[in-house]
Amino acid sequence: MRVVLAxxxxxxxxxxxxxxxxxxxxxxxxxxxxxxxxxxxxxxAADGGLDAVITxxxxxxxxxDEGIAAAHAIRAAHPSVGVLVLSQYGETEYAMRLLSDGxxxxxxxxxxxxxxxxxxxxxxxxxxxxxxxxxxxxxSRLVRRRRVRNPIDELTERERDVLGLMAEGRSNRAIGxxxxxxxxxxxxxxxxxxxxxxxxxxxDDNRRVLAxxxxxxx
Amino acid sequence: xxxxxxxxxxxRYRTATAALLxxxxxxxxxxxAVAAAVGPHGPDRGNFGGAGAVxxxxxNMSVAAGVGAVVGRTRPxxxxxxxxxxxxxxxALAALGDQWxxxxxxxxxxxxxxxxLGAALSTxxxxxxxGLLGVLTIQAFPDGRxxxxxxxxVAWVGGVSAIACAMSIFSPDLLSDPPFKAVGVHSAIAxxxxxxxxxxxxxxxxxxxxxxxxxxxxxxxxxVRARGVERQQLRVIAFAAAxxxxxxxxxxxxxxxxxxxxxxxxxxxxxxxxxxxxxxxLGVAIxxxxxxxxxxxxARAVTYGLLLGFVTLVYVVVVVAVGHAIGQGDRPNLxxxxxxxxxxxxxxxxxxxxxxxxxxxxxYGRRASPYExxxxxxxxxxxxxxxxxxxxxxAEAAATGVGAVSGRVxxxxxxxxxxxxxxxxxxxxxxxxxxxxxxxxxGEEVGxxxxxxxxxxxxxxxxERLLSDLASQAGVAVRNAQLATELQxxxxxxxxxxxxxxxxxxxxxxxxxxxxxxVERDLHDGAQQRLVSxxxxxxxxxxxxxxxxxxxxxxxxxxxxxxxxxxxxELRDLARxxxxxxxxxxxxxxxxxxxxxxxxxxxxxRVVERRFxxxxxxxxxFVVSEALTNVAKHAHASRASVLVDCVGxxxxxxxADDGVGGATGLRGLSDRVAALxxxxxxxxxxxxxxxxxxxxxCE
Numbered sequence: 001m002r003v004v005l006a007x008x009x010x011x012x013x014x015x016x017x018x019x020x021x022x023x024x025x026x027x028x029x030x031x032x033x034x035x036x037x038x039x040x041x042x043x044x045a046a047d048g049g050l051d052a053v054i055t056x057x058x059x060x061x062x063x064x065d066e067g068i069a070a071a072h073a074i075r076a077a078h079p080s081v082g083v084l085v086l087s088q089y090g091e092t093e094y095a096m097r098l099l100s101d102g103x104x105x106x107x108x109x110x111x112x113x114x115x116x117x118x119x120x121x122x123x124x125x126x127x128x129x130x131x132x133x134x135x136x137x138x139x140s141r142l143v144r145r146r147r148v149r150n151p152i153d154e155l156t157e158r159e160r161d162v163l164g165l166m167a168e169g170r171s172n173r174a175i176g177x178x179x180x181x182x183x184x185x186x187x188x189x190x191x192x193x194x195x196x197x198x199x200x201x202x203x204d205d206n207r208r209v210l211a212x213x214x215x216x217x218x
Numbered sequence: 219x220x221x222x223x224x225x226x227x228x229x230r231y232r233t234a235t236a237a238l239l240x241x242x243x244x245x246x247x248x249x250x251a252v253a254a255a256v257g258p259h260g261p262d263r264g265n266f267g268g269a270g271a272v273x274x275x276x277x278n279m280s281v282a283a284g285v286g287a288v289v290g291r292t293r294p295x296x297x298x299x300x301x302x303x304x305x306x307x308x309x310a311l312a313a314l315g316d317q318w319x320x321x322x323x324x325x326x327x328x329x330x331x332x333x334x335l336g337a338a339l340s341t342x343x344x345x346x347x348x349g350l351l352g353v354l355t356i357q358a359f360p361d362g363r364x365x366x367x368x369x370x371x372v373a374w375v376g377g378v379s380a381i382a383c384a385m386s387i388f389s390p391d392l393l394s395d396p397p398f399k400a401v402g403v404h405s406a407i408a409x410x411x412x413x414x415x416x417x418x419x420x421x422x423x424x425x426x427x428x429x430x431x432x433x434x435x436x437x438x439x440x441x442v443r444a445r446g447v448e449r450q451q452l453r454v455i456a457f458a459a460a461x462x463x464x465x466x467x468x469x470x471x472x473x474x475x476x477x478x479x480x481x482x483x484x485x486x487x488x489x490x491x492x493x494x495x496x497x498x499x500l501g502v503a504i505x506x507x508x509x510x511x512x513x514x515x516x517a518r519a520v521t522y523g524l525l526l527g528f529v530t531l532v533y534v535v536v537v538v539a540v541g542h543a544i545g546q547g548d549r550p551n552l553x554x555x556x557x558x559x560x561x562x563x564x565x566x567x568x569x570x571x572x573x574x575x576x577x578x579x580x581x582y583g584r585r586a587s588p589y590e591x592x593x594x595x596x597x598x599x600x601x602x603x604x605x606x607x608x609x610x611x612x613a614e615a616a617a618t619g620v621g622a623v624s625g626r627v628x629x630x631x632x633x634x635x636x637x638x639x640x641x642x643x644x645x646x647x648x649x650x651x652x653x654x655x656x657x658x659x660x661g662e663e664v665g666x667x668x669x670x671x672x673x674x675x676x677x678x679x680x681x682e683r684l685l686s687d688l689a690s691q692a693g694v695a696v697r698n699a700q701l702a703t704e705l706q707x708x709x710x711x712x713x714x715x716x717x718x719x720x721x722x723x724x725x726x727x728x729x730x731x732x733x734x735x736x737v738e739r740d741l742h743d744g745a746q747q748r749l750v751s752x753x754x755x756x757x758x759x760x761x762x763x764x765x766x767x768x769x770x771x772x773x774x775x776x777x778x779x780x781x782x783x784x785x786x787x788e789l790r791d792l793a794r795x796x797x798x799x800x801x802x803x804x805x806x807x808x809x810x811x812x813x814x815x816x817x818x819x820x821x822x823x824r825v826v827e828r829r830f831x832x833x834x835x836x837x838x839x840f841v842v843s844e845a846l847t848n849v850a851k852h853a854h855a856s857r858a859s860v861l862v863d864c865v866g867x868x869x870x871x872x873x874a875d876d877g878v879g880g881a882t883g884l885r886g887l888s889d890r891v892a893a894l895x896x897x898x899x900x901x902x903x904x905x906x907x908x909x910x911x912x913x914x915x916c917e
Contacts, residue, residue: 009747015754022761058742064803088746088790091800092815093808112786115753115779117761146820148857217811 001128002026004044006037006055006070007086016054016114023121033059034066038073045078052082052128056111057094068098075105082127086111090138092217099132099213103169103206107133132169132209139167142216154196162189167212171205228294235283235290238303242283245310246276252317259324264316264397265340272313274490279309281494282351285501297362298355298504305350312343323393323400334406337392342384349380349426356433360451360504372436376429382422389416445675450513451503457516458499465492520577521570528569533558591619592687609639609699612667612692617641619688620681622669623650627657627692629665629699636665637703649673655685659693664700667692723893724833731836734797741793749786756782801839805829806862809839814860818850819875822859830869834916837890838862838871841898844887845873845910853877853908864916871912881908 003025007013010032017027028044031037037055044050053074057067071083082105087094095108107127113135114120123133143152143164155163158179165175172186179186194201199211253269266272283306289299319336322329353376357369364370386392390408393400441452469489473482501507536558578590595615609627617625624645629637650671657665667689671677677685760775793799794812801809807825814821829835842860849858855877863870881902887910888898896914 009743012747012751012754015751019754019757022758058799063739088742088750089794089799090790091808091812093800093804093812111750112753112783114750115757115782117757141815145815146817148820148822150820 001051003052004029006031008059034070037070054084057087084127103132103209105130110135132206169209231290235287235303238307239283239287242307242310245314246280249276249313256320264320265344276313279306281497282306298358301355308343309347315339338387345380345383352430379422379425382419385419454503458495462492517577521574524573610641613641623672625669631703655689657689657696659697665696727893738793738797820857825862830916841912849875869914869916874909876907879906880904
């Protein structure tokens with residue numbers, strides 16, 4: 001799998017490149033800021049030569065949300081390239097901003113997550129495949145959030161697990177694999193969740209992510 | 219300057235005028251005595267009329283001579299004394315001669331000599347005294363000098379005309395013509411061949427009359443143009459003459475109705491007194507005797523004269539007119555008299571006050587009497603709503619009080635500056651002299667009172683006194699104005715300082731926040747990044763140590779990884795606690811949402827989705843953050859709520875919980891909120907929950 005890295009901290013970039021290389025990825029290039037990244041991707045992805053991009057959020061010049069802007073630009077120009085955004089903050093706000101216009105092929109991961117190579121690799125593959133990814137820690141925090149009136153309390157524990165995995169952007173099949181459930185059981189759980197929470201059934205998995213996240217945030 | 223009759227030693231002047239006075243009085247007495255003798259013998263009149271008129275005339279002449287003597291005694295440099303003394307003497311002598319001639323011709327014809335002499339004295343004296351007193355005195359008034367060519371010319375014309383008329387004593391018809399009309403008696407001094415000349419010379423009567431009228435006219439003109447002392451002198455004469463004229467006319471009209479009644483004699487006395495006022499006024503004017511009090515006397519006189527008229531009118535109307543109307547006839551009615559009295563008693567005070575003001579206006583013109591000015595000033599000061607009002611009123615009082623063109627009040631403030639109030643505003647261009655009086659309060663000069671006079675005007679002593687009196691009255695008021703100005707300056711200073719303090723506070727808070735942001739960024743770019751790198755290194759180490767080979771090493775590395783993860787989490791929380799990046803990037807709503815996600819207490823959040831200026835957002839966030847920390851740590855609450863809403867131009871923040879209350883230690887918050895001119899209020903009764911409310915202005 002061919003990837004591109006972007007981060008303003010060169011040392012970290014090198015570290016990531018090494019880890020990815022170890023894991024069998026081909027790092028085609030590195031960028032230090034948003035504009036450079038977009039240019040690089042435009043060049044490399046021209047003829048389907050790129051699978052995924054891994055980028056930091058805060059980069060020069062303004063260190064605010066260059067990564068998110070670049071992600072949207074890349075997705076718009078090259079829909080086959082997935083973008084995984086790394087952030088040290090793990091704030092729901094950034095995740096929502098990233099996914100606001102559509103969750104396909106976009107992922108938001110806590111930067112610390114890269115030390116868990118399996119999870120890191122899995123996330124890259126999923127965004128390259130066009131799925132959505134939301135960091136576990138972020139989702140579990142949202143699910144566990146204390147509310148005054150909490151319909152989530154109405155869910156069974158199993159249903160809560162399913163809810164969390166949905167918010168992470170996983171497909172029903174993936175959920176079933178993780179929880180050792182059959183696809184049909186997962187579907188049943190999903191239906192029940194949506195009914196209990198009063199949500200409309202979203203079309204596909206990606207739109208589902210947004211709906212659930214939005215619900216969990218409110 | 220041309221003197222009337224050369225120079226003479228004061229001693230001789232005094233003696234001569236006194237002698238002339240003696241002569242005049244003697245002649246006057248003689249004239250009255252002879253007139254009394256002539257009286258019963260028919261209604262014939264000489265040049266001076268009947269006994270009554272003669273008495274009037276000689277009294278006038280005596281007073282004139284008396285004034286002349288007084289002038290001669292006290293003002294040796296003023297030669298008008300001569301004119302008065304000689305004129306008076308000649309006039310009295312003429313009356314004596316006149317009556318003697320009548321006595322000889324009517325009472326004892328042929329028995330007593332002196333008819334011609336008497337007639338000659340009478341005729342010549344008549345014209346000469348008119349010329350002397352009527353023309354020359356007027357033109358020489360008040361200093362005994364003919365101060366202009368016009369005056370000299372008129373004086374010459376008058377004098378020459380009088381002499382020309384006096385030549386008629388040489389006419390053969392001296393005794394046969396009116397007023398003596400003696401038949402068959404020949405004048406002893408007749409010069410017949412000169413008759414046509416004498417006749418021609420009598421044209422001088424026109425010259426005399428004319429110069430007399432012109433003199434009076436010139437006097438009026440001088441009165442209008444005069445300023446200062448001369449003006450006062452002329453005004454005295456003018457008032458006296460007007461008074462005499464009015465009284466004379468009134469008495470003349472009352473003479474017939476009151477003829478034969480008890481009122482006839484008092485009426486005559488009043489008439490005499492009124493006429494004598496003129497020469498007395500002349501003396502007062504020439505000698506400048508209490509010249510400035512005269513105005514007050516005149517004003518009083520006018521007031522009470524009008525008041526008398528008012529009372530009389532009421533009586534006449536009520537008693538006579540109403541009496542007539544209800545058929546009482548001419549009989550006095552007690553009831554009506556009482557009614558009239560009652561009306562007068564009720565109306566007296568207000569009418570008196572009005573008449574007094576009217577009289578003052580007539581006498582003083584635009585200038586109120588000195589007392590009026592001061593009283594008026596005190597009244598204005600009491601009315602003045604503010605010092606901005608009071609100072610112009612003071613300037614107005616000063617200017618109108620002395621008849622100046624404009625007035626001003628300067629208030630000296632500290633550092634040598636001063637405030638000036640002007641009346642009128644804007645003031646007309648200065649044409650005349652300036653007069654300034656210091657305003658003293660408790661021995662210190664606090665201001666200045668100044669007036670600018672019209673061209674050629676001067677301040678007389680009374681006006682200067684008035685100015686000083688006003689200035690001394692104004693001391694307190696001006697000091698107040700001074701204090702008010704200084705207070706204003708102090709307040710502005712304090713206000714500036716307060717503003718500077720507020721800004722400084724805001725700068726300190728902002729600096730603190732900047733520091734926080736820097737620390738957070740340093741953490742993010744520094745320590746946190748390093749930990750991630752460290753994690754990667756650790757990961758690679760782990761991958762090179764397969765679990766099968768060295769279980770302990772693997773376990774150690776796992777432990778290390780776990781510790782690292784904890785450290786990363788802690789550092790993340792720390793950095794967010796110092797300054798949340800999401801507050802900078804997203805504003806209050808996502809930042810508080812982030813707090814809510816991590817809250818251990820169920821939280822109901824309502825935050826307005828809007829950006830605000832950075833200091834406002836920072837303060838609001840930290841208020842909520844610290845309040846929530848308090849909730850989590852101390853409140854033992856089951857639920858809490860956060861409300862952040864924008865109401866008008868104020869950001870309203872409310873964090874409430876249902877815990878145990880008793881919250882303290884939010885002092886840092888109140889300082890931060892106050893730095894933004896906001897308010898913080900903590901309501902935390904023990905056992906009653908806690909409510910933290912903050913309101914911060916946000917444009």
